[in-house]
Amino acid sequence: RRPQPSFPTISEEDKAKIGELMRKYCNWSDDAQPMQQESIVAQVDAEDVILHAPTGSGKTAVVAGPYVFPENKGRVTIFVSPLIALQEEMVTTFKEEYKLEAVAVNSSRKASLKQTMRVSDICEGKYSVVLISPEMLQTRRFIDGVLRDDEFYHRVLALVIDEAHTISHWGAHFRKKYSSLGVVRAFLPPKTSVVAMSASFTPRVRRDVIKKLHFGSEYHDIDEGNNRPNVAIVVRACHRQLSSFADLDFVIPSDVQQPSDIPPTFIYCDKKDEGDLIVDHLRNKLPPDLRELGVVRPFNASLSHHYRKNALQHFRAGNIRIMVCTDAAGMGCNIPNIEVVVQWKLPEKLSMFVQRAGRAARRRGMKGLAVLLVEPSAYTELPQDTAATASTSAASTSTARAKSSKKTTTRKSRAPAGYAKAHGRSRGRNADATANAIDRSIRMAVDDLAEDEGLIVLVQTGDCRRRVLADVF
Template identity: 30%
Template sequence: GKTPYPWQINVAEAILLGLDCTVIAGTGAGKTKPFIMPLFVQPQRVVLVISPLNALEEDQVSGRQVRRLQPLTYVGRAIPRDGAQSTSMTSPEMCLQHAKFRELLSSPDFAAKICSIVIDEAHCISQWGKDFRPEYAKLGTLRFFVPVQVPFLVTSATLPSPILSEVRHNVHLEKEYTYHVHLGTDRPNIAWFTWTMKGGKKDLESLGSLLLAENTTVLDVPQTLVFFDEINVAIEALKHLRKRSSRVSHPYIQVYHSQRSPRAKKKLLRRFRNDNIRILLSTEAAGMGCDIPNIVQVIQFMVPESLAIWMQRAGRAGRNRQTNARAILLVQPTVFQE
């Protein structure tokens, strides 16, 4: 295995000492390892990881199994018969809405086993907690279900100061008594570009000419993830790109969004991971945490709501640090008029 970085050892030690921790580090920096490391010292204990998306959770579970780290269970809509495993990954809704799960957390026997509670992709507390998924804003109530000495580990690639303050307030983190790591978001293996569009969301030609230039086939395109803010625009882009390419290449262009079935999303991610999809058009559903190392290019179709969102999405590229990756932001003309 790989030797941990000093900051990973420090975070793991802080958790073992019962200190709350906040970790800000770019995608692919190794934020997951400190989740697991305390269990090598206390293998009888449990780490609860709260993560935003089912696909992300299942992807990280399979990834952990492949890398042969500590056993990890994805707790979706039901609790495993033998309770939580040494590392259990679940959602805010499962923690706060599922009566049996809350009962498990409140059980003295189980609560005594909890090593830490990890909130992954913690910027979602601010980004989603107000309306889209209000349970995110209530994650601090987990403090009332577990012993006071259970530390919280909060991680994200993007936590600007105002959002970090909001997260600390929601999760009841006291700045003076929290171990804080900020590694920055620099990704030296990603080259950053902007591409000016001719129009707004209907200007799919800008995307088509960028991806499929003259005499370029889909199979010539490096593995690419394209982000959209609206499902219907992603679907229209799928139609447009397929019209520009031969029918035999259509299976290599796919769309991934929250309205697809769990089975379909899982199948798409597996195909994308195995390089059987060259261009994956996606909404936020694939924007966080899916650790697919062979993505060479990330494109954002139109400027997103914030720079933090773009940094999160662009960070899907070049997870393999040996890959020279690209992040391309397609900018609509109205941005320059504001």
């Protein structure tokens, strides 16, 4: 095993000033937040961190922070990021906001480890931050060319995993290299800080991430929750035929005359083909003179990298007003001007909705709206294993406890008569408030082992949904 590299020591006095140093370095009006300060100093001290904080709360600054110390000049942070579009965006963010050279190593750059970005440039510390996917990080070419390189070994500062909940969500089936990220430690100096960041760590996912990244018994566990008080949360059933997409009509104002009349909106749809139909439907809702301006656009992984990059730029510029997205834009992309986020139909897990809702209102002082439009069947499905405890009364005030089997094939229980109406099935159907009545005394609890992480509870509870999110996360 290679020896532990030695680095210049940063004084305790300087580390204590990290909040002030970040303010001056980044030209902020305030000192760095406590969670940023703790995470930055932990990296300098070669200690592991698991950081749970809301979207838009400044987790990127955690990666840039160690470089305010001159002693870290020439050192390199490996920043694992799941999506090419996000990697490319972060390269720009590090350069423009933090004055750091960064590079994305991904499949969009065919010669990424040969010509465009020579291996020697990475190993010699030309880039402070190397953004890379877990798959590319664990390729034989990157391991042999970079991780096994002695000069790079003596420059490594930290391994940071962004959107680290994907280690648990994707590692088993979808993108298996997420579950093996912990083995990268074997190629790094023994005392290298590993930082796992996300806005959606449930207790179960947190435990899984800690295990798979091989955290020891001592690490920094920073939990800021993920509440975004500036984003209103609305959950409604679809009241019109799902195939008509008419429940989405509200995103286009009835009196629209020009593109700027439409609030900047992201609509998330988990099926690409359905997303294309939504694009067509919304375009047809526009006045004829606006339909060919590209105001409504799709955004998904099947589209070229060039298209997606340009689409994000046009959305920021205000040329595109509505983006119909799959998860390709669900994580991390920092677009500050999104006013409305809509999730069309139930996603697989609650954390998916939280991540997507977190795209809204990221600009300081801005308010946003996150809407979850669900199938009517979401109100007739009991949270798993609660059939025995749920009341058969429509106006039941008893608490239904959400239990789930560890098997994902558990048969779903159907709710008794009157259950759906009491739990909000009719909300939004009529202007008459009494017709939309919900039993607000219904307070549903969440089992932290539930496969959907409490998504059905969020939909059906009669009390505050922020309470549900606080219980889950």
